[in-house]
Amino acid sequence: MPIFDFGCSHCGHKFERMISNEEKKNICCPQCGTPEIKQLLSVFNTGSRGEKNAFPCQAACSGNGCKFGL
Numbered sequence: 001m002p003i004f005d006f007g008c009s010h011c012g013h014k015f016e017r018m019i020s021n022e023e024k025k026n027i028c029c030p031q032c033g034t035p036e037i038k039q040l041l042s043v044f045n046t047g048s049r050g051e052k053n054a055f056p057c058q059a060a061c062s063g064n065g066c067k068f069g070l
């Protein structure tokens with residue numbers, strides 16, 4: 001199964017899940033529990049995950065209160 005990156009639109013928590021397309025619709029934020037989750041445009045497993053560079057918007061928002069703009 002592919003790994004998807006998600007961002008919570010409620011608290012901004014970022015997490016990743018290895019789930020099927022079916023399960024994508026049923027996930028909640030592991031931090032605040034809201035089902036308001038946005039799927040982030042993720043770089044698929046390339047072997048070298050650059051955590052700092054995974055989200056282009058981090059440069060603009062310094063990683064605080066990021067709404068991802070997706």
Ligand SMILES: [Zn+2]
Nearest residue numbers: 008011029032
């Ligand atoms: Zn949340």
